[in-house]
Amino acid sequence: MTDMIKIEDLSKKFGDTEVLKGLNGSVSKGQVICVIGPSGGGKSTFLRCLNLLEKPTSGKVTFESNELTALNEGQLNELREKMGMVFQSFNLFANMTVIENVKLAPVKVKNMSDDEANKLALSLLDQVGLQEKADAYPASLSGGQQQRVAIARALAMNPDVMLFDEPTSALDPEMVGEVLKVMQDLANDGMTMVVVTHEMGFAKNVADQVWFMDGGVFAEKGTPDEIFEHPKNERTKDFLAKILEA
Amino acid sequence: MKKFFVWLGLVLGLVVTLAGISAQPAQAADNSLARVKEKGTLVMGTSPDYPPYEFLVNRNGKERVVGMDVDIAKKIAKDLGVKLVIKQMSFDSLLVALETNKVDMVVSGMSPTPAREKSVDFSKVYYKGGQSILINKTDKGLYHDKNSFINKAVGAQTGSIQYSLGKKQIKNSTVKGLDKISDLILALKSHKVEGVIMEKPSAQAYVDNDKSLTMINGNFNLGKGENDTAIGFRKGSTSLVNEVNKSVDQIDKQGLTKDYLKDAGSYMKTNTHNTTMWHYAGYFAKGVGYTLLITVISVFFGILLGIIFALMRLSKNKLLHGLGVAYIEFVRGTPLMIQVMFVYFGIGLFINIPALTSGIIAVSLNSAAYVAEIIRGGINSVAKGQTEAARSLGLSNTQTFRSVVFPQALKNIWPALGNEFVSLIKESSIVSIIGVTDLIYQLKAVQTATYKGVAPIIVAMILYFIMTFSLSKVLNHYERSMRHD
Numbered sequence: 001m002t003d004m005i006k007i008e009d010l011s012k013k014f015g016d017t018e019v020l021k022g023l024n025g026s027v028s029k030g031q032v033i034c035v036i037g038p039s040g041g042g043k044s045t046f047l048r049c050l051n052l053l054e055k056p057t058s059g060k061v062t063f064e065s066n067e068l069t070a071l072n073e074g075q076l077n078e079l080r081e082k083m084g085m086v087f088q089s090f091n092l093f094a095n096m097t098v099i100e101n102v103k104l105a106p107v108k109v110k111n112m113s114d115d116e117a118n119k120l121a122l123s124l125l126d127q128v129g130l131q132e133k134a135d136a137y138p139a140s141l142s143g144g145q146q147q148r149v150a151i152a153r154a155l156a157m158n159p160d161v162m163l164f165d166e167p168t169s170a171l172d173p174e175m176v177g178e179v180l181k182v183m184q185d186l187a188n189d190g191m192t193m194v195v196v197t198h199e200m201g202f203a204k205n206v207a208d209q210v211w212f213m214d215g216g217v218f219a220e221k222g223t224p225d226e227i228f229e230h231p232k233n234e235r236t237k238d239f240l241a242k243i244l245e246a
Numbered sequence: 247m248k249k250f251f252v253w254l255g256l257v258l259g260l261v262v263t264l265a266g267i268s269a270q271p272a273q274a275a276d277n278s279l280a281r282v283k284e285k286g287t288l289v290m291g292t293s294p295d296y297p298p299y300e301f302l303v304n305r306n307g308k309e310r311v312v313g314m315d316v317d318i319a320k321k322i323a324k325d326l327g328v329k330l331v332i333k334q335m336s337f338d339s340l341l342v343a344l345e346t347n348k349v350d351m352v353v354s355g356m357s358p359t360p361a362r363e364k365s366v367d368f369s370k371v372y373y374k375g376g377q378s379i380l381i382n383k384t385d386k387g388l389y390h391d392k393n394s395f396i397n398k399a400v401g402a403q404t405g406s407i408q409y410s411l412g413k414k415q416i417k418n419s420t421v422k423g424l425d426k427i428s429d430l431i432l433a434l435k436s437h438k439v440e441g442v443i444m445e446k447p448s449a450q451a452y453v454d455n456d457k458s459l460t461m462i463n464g465n466f467n468l469g470k471g472e473n474d475t476a477i478g479f480r481k482g483s484t485s486l487v488n489e490v491n492k493s494v495d496q497i498d499k500q501g502l503t504k505d506y507l508k509d510a511g512s513y514m515k516t517n518t519h520n521t522t523m524w525h526y527a528g529y530f531a532k533g534v535g536y537t538l539l540i541t542v543i544s545v546f547f548g549i550l551l552g553i554i555f556a557l558m559r560l561s562k563n564k565l566l567h568g569l570g571v572a573y574i575e576f577v578r579g580t581p582l583m584i585q586v587m588f589v590y591f592g593i594g595l596f597i598n599i600p601a602l603t604s605g606i607i608a609v610s611l612n613s614a615a616y617v618a619e620i621i622r623g624g625i626n627s628v629a630k631g632q633t634e635a636a637r638s639l640g641l642s643n644t645q646t647f648r649s650v651v652f653p654q655a656l657k658n659i660w661p662a663l664g665n666e667f668v669s670l671i672k673e674s675s676i677v678s679i680i681g682v683t684d685l686i687y688q689l690k691a692v693q694t695a696t697y698k699g700v701a702p703i704i705v706a707m708i709l710y711f712i713m714t715f716s717l718s719k720v721l722n723h724y725e726r727s728m729r730h731d
């Protein structure tokens with residue numbers, strides 16, 4: 001199995017504070033990685049360094065044999081479209097309807113015809129169960145619906161990997177399920193995924209690998225069974241104990 | 247903080263350089279006469295609110311500058327064999343206009359005082375008046391001469407001889423300076439001032455046309471030139487002055503000023519024949535037209551340049567960012583009035599820009615700075631996540647800005663931008679100081695022409711309100727149709 005994403009000695013500083021301290025890891029095609037860990041540990045920063053929304057201070061990120069950290073903006077744009085991203089706060093374009101949100105990138109970046117883009121968008125909205133909301137504006141949707149549209153929007157570029165940053169953290173509890181369901185379906189279809197999450201159930205059931213992150217390092221990596229049932233690192237144990245208490 | 251001083255230095259450096267360039271003595275050999283003959287026109291600067299010297303009349307809805315000074319200038323132009331062009335502006339601006347080549351001569355009831363002679367060459371005296379004080383008829387018994395005004399408020403035109411006479415020769419008085427005689431008359435009638443100092447023939451004109459006014463002799467101690475009226479020229483225009491003096495001699499010998507005054511008097515009679523505001527609808531329409539013209543063009547360029555300056559200020563490029571910041575801060579840190587004068591008189595030293603164009607340029611450039619800040623605020627108010635989502639989909643920086651950020655910014659800035667347009671309608675009135683015939687200018691013209699103070703103000707006020715109110719309504723409509731929630 002070749003690595004789809006390879007991370008080598010990845011570091012990131014904001015001013016003087018070192019948020020990521022020399023991370024290493026690799027993601028292979030079809031794999032689902034869940035990144036867990038305490039707040040402020042650097043999970044979001046790590047994920048954002050993968051598609052270079054955040055510029056690493058040092059180290060390398062390689063995606064499908066392209067060293068992202070060595071590319072210019074134009075080249076980066078081409079590779080970013082292969083890496084879908086879903087945000088905690090949905091970030092749907094407020095000035096566009098649902099279907100326009102989904103169509104925008106295919107039309108602007110891939111020069112897809114309007115007809116074709118419409119067909120694509122409708123089928124993706126169908127996939128996330130929201131075809132009837134195609135002409136609504138984001139502000140009129142529930143959080144769960146917005147996040148499903150955001151997933152459809154990312155899928156519209158036909159990405160090779162999907163990055164999720166706590167996609168359910170901003171949702172009311174009764175809406176978490178509908179989003180996790182869409183993500184689980186994606187995983188079942190063989191999508192490569194890196195998911196930052198606090199949903200331990202999802203991590204247990206869907207992840208191939210769980211990476212526990214704390215203080216800017218991966219304190220422990222392993223299968224869900226290894227991490228959740230037989231954690232070795234003290235910090236992992238602490239974290240899991242606190243989570244289970246809550 | 248260090249950065250701040252760098253900017254301050256940069257801006258000041260720029261200003262000093264500009265000032266240095268414009269302060270270079272333009273004096274070469276005296277070619278003043280040759281120059282006038284060559285271009286075939288003699289441009290006269292005047293402030294037409296000083297009957298019978300110069301004032302505006304309404305002929306079939308068209309306005310015209312007439313008066314003794316105009317007749318004199320016509321004779322001079324005829325003697326020189328060139329065409330007379332009349333440029334109107336406020337009395338205060340006349341000498342600057344002379345200095346900056348906007349006009350060839352100033353004929354505006356001006357007295358050749360020693361102070362003025364330092365910066366202006368004067369022709370021989372063409373008229374000797376006297377200084378009177380205009381008062382309300384009801385106060386007739388109270389005031390006898392200047393000494394009656396001790397401890398009282400009197401009015402005079404800003405920058406005029408009468409103003410300094412009042413300051414120097416009436417003990418403990420407050421001298422209120424206003425730009426326009428018509429405003430002074432208003433102040434007099436509402437007892438903001440108890441008397442208005444003006445030249446005898448002017449005072450006579452007001453008394454003849456307004457039954458509530460009367461005049462008394464000021465009994466001022468008049469120094470050299472303060473009783474006289476002469477024509478002003480740019481310093482060093484000896485050849486032109488000499489030639490004009492020949493005409494002045496003729497006027498003197500033939501006693502032509504008497505005829506000219508009579509001529510002016512006849513205009514004043516016909517002029518005051520019909521003083522209803524309706525009769526002057528044409529004046530107001532023209533004013534509204536110019537105000538709208540200036541506003542519309544300035545809004546267009548204001549937005550265009552505003553976007554550019556906002557993007558410069560938001561740019562990561564240090565040079566562009568710096569220029570953007572410097573421009574915006576400098577323009578917002580100086581009054582529009584000075585900017586208007588700078589464009590017309592200052593830049594006008596190098597290229598001759600007509601008053602209307604100067605006004606539009608200044609207002610546009612000024613508006614651009616404010617619009618830039620509105621746009622920058624709007625762009626910054628678009629959540630960062632919107633940009634990140636677009637970039638994560640592979641959209642370029644430019645595509646992201648155009649499709650995602652700008653439309654949302656526009657929605658945020660629309661109300662503020664609307665306010666800016668509305669205030670532009672009002673603020674553009676400042677261009678009247680360089681003689682652009684916008685609504686404010688026309689308001690003063692109607693005041694002078696009708697000898698009525700308040701009625702034209704009310705008409706202009708209502709017209710301004712109609713313009714701003716309808717614009718607000720239209721903008722509100724668009725704002726509503728832009729909402730998505």
Ligand SMILES: Nc1ncnc2c1ncn2[C@@H]1O[C@H](COP(=O)(O)OP(=O)(O)OP(=O)(O)O)[C@@H](O)[C@H]1O
Pocket residue numbers: 014019038039040041042043044045046
């Ligand atoms: N743009 C930034 N500038 C400065 N510091 C930042 C920036 N972004 C993140 N940080 C800091 O980096 C550290 C890691 O932040 P990050 O958001 O990656 O943590 P996280 O693990 O995702 O936390 P959470 O679970 O709360 O989302 C935090 O201390 C945060 O304050």
Ligand SMILES: [Mg+2]
Pocket residue numbers: 043044045166
């Ligand atoms: Mg986070």
